[in-house]
Amino acid sequence: MADLRSVLSWYRRMVLVRRFEEETERAFRRGKIGGYLHVYSGQEAVAAGFISAMREDDICFTSYRDHAFALLRGAPPGAVMAELYGKATGLARGKGGSMHLFDVGRGFYGGYGIVGGHIPLALGAAYALRYQGSDRVCLCFLGDGAMNTGAFHESLNMAGLWGQTGQCPLVLIVENNGYAMGTSVARSSAVTDLAARFTAYAIPCERVDGMDFLAVRLAAERAIAETRTSGRPTAVEAITYRFAGHGAADVVQPYRSKEEVDQARRRDPIPTLEGHLHAAGLLDDAAMAAIREEAEQAVLAAVRYAEESPAPPPESLYADVYADTYGGEA
Ligand SMILES: Cc1ncc(C[n+]2csc(CCOP(=O)(O)OP(=O)(O)O)c2C)c(N)n1
Ligand SMILES: [Mg+2]
Structure with missing residues (x-):
């Protein structure tokens, strides 16, 4: 385990992620962010614990709850916020939005909206890493619903x-936050011991408290x-919990009680790491x-950057839609 001093810098990044997410929810309500928005608040220790244990040249995939992943891999908060605002300076040039962040240079391979759709991609990427003779690994984060x-x-x-x-250097991380949208694990899974399900495929799986950065880091x-x-x-x-609704439109939450959310908040990963x-x-x-x-200032600067950035020009509408590697007229 890295010494606690280096953990301090991950604490700092978790605080930034939480503050960033609060601001995205605000911007969504103000109509500044269109499309859809899924925030990561409550689950920070999972991404931070694993990403802190990754090597610079390792890679990772996740689903649509992806802002934290881009930030923790080192993407500038301004470029992430600009992407959510649909601006040309965004990580995906304003065409991906909240669910499709992407930063290959930093080993972050997205950001996907189709539940489970990224798992075959991560599998192929892991295979390719070994096939090319490297010792790099691929991390694939997925939800209990996936x-x-x-x-x-x-x-x-x-x-x-x-x-x-x-031939398969793939680390799978299930972020079990108890729900897939409004459906609990118990209502959707015949076997609720999710770790046990991996044994069917000869893959060892351990369970960890996803609200505790240090525990996640050791497991990672x-x-x-x-x-x-x-x-x-x-x-x-990783047993975790999302504090906000499933997405920005999930305001009334009849599928869980206020007491349950309050209880989970007592296990908030940020105060736990502070402790x-x-x-x-x-x-x-x-x-x-x-x-x-420091987080406050970084987030306000990110918002200013997003607000002041230009929208993608209309003539870029068809750019990057088709690969032109076949030499054809796309
Ligand atoms: C193939 C597919 N089916 C349904 C949906 C609608 N949908 C979006 S998120 C979601 C729940 C996924 O839950 P989980 O994997 O636990 O991730 P979490 O949102 O809890 O992070 C569903 C059903 C979708 N995006 N893709
Ligand atoms: Mg879930």
Whole structure:
């Protein structure tokens, strides 16, 4: 485990992600962000724990709840916010929006709106990394709901199979936040022990408290090291919770009680990590206030950048729609 001093910088990034998400919700309500918006508040320790354990040249995929992933891989907050605003300076030149962030240069391969649709892509990418002779690994984050798609089962079968010959450096991270939109795991899964489902494909899976950065970080180190060395897939089920609605339109939430949300908030990953750092003498109230202020300023600057950036020009409408690598007139 990296020393706690380096953990402090991940705490700082988690505070930034939380503040960023609050601002995106506000901008959505003000009509500044169109399309759809799914925020990550409550789940920060999962992405931060794993991304902090990744190597610079490793890669990762996730679904549509993706802002944190781009930010934690180091994308500038202004470019992420500009993408949500649909501006030409955005990470995907304003054409992807909230669900389709993408930053290949930083090893972030998206951002996908089709539930489970990214799992076969991550599988293929993992295979390619080993096929090209590298020891890089591919991380694939997915929701509990995505485990009920055909794409999940077909991909996992191939992952288990290719892993037998060390050709599948894929780490699967299930972010079990208890719900797929308004449907609980218990109402949608015949087997609610999600970690156990990986055994059907000969993939070891451990369960971890996804609200505790340090616990996630240790599980991430173990899984990544094992997969990097063996070329076999591993999986981690992180038990987590989303504090906000499923998406920005999920205002009334009849599928869960206020008491349940309040109880989960008592396990908020940010104060939990503050507690660890406090106990180690690495964080006091003044440092915490300074970190919050730094996040505040970074987010306000990101909003200004997004507001002031131009929209993509109309003539770029068909650019990047088709690949022109075939030499044809796209
Ligand atoms: C193939 C497909 N079916 C349905 C949807 C609609 N949909 C969007 S998000 C979602 C729930 C997914 O839940 P989960 O995988 O647990 O991720 P979470 O939102 O909890 O992060 C559904 C059903 C979709 N986007 N794609
Ligand atoms: Mg879920």
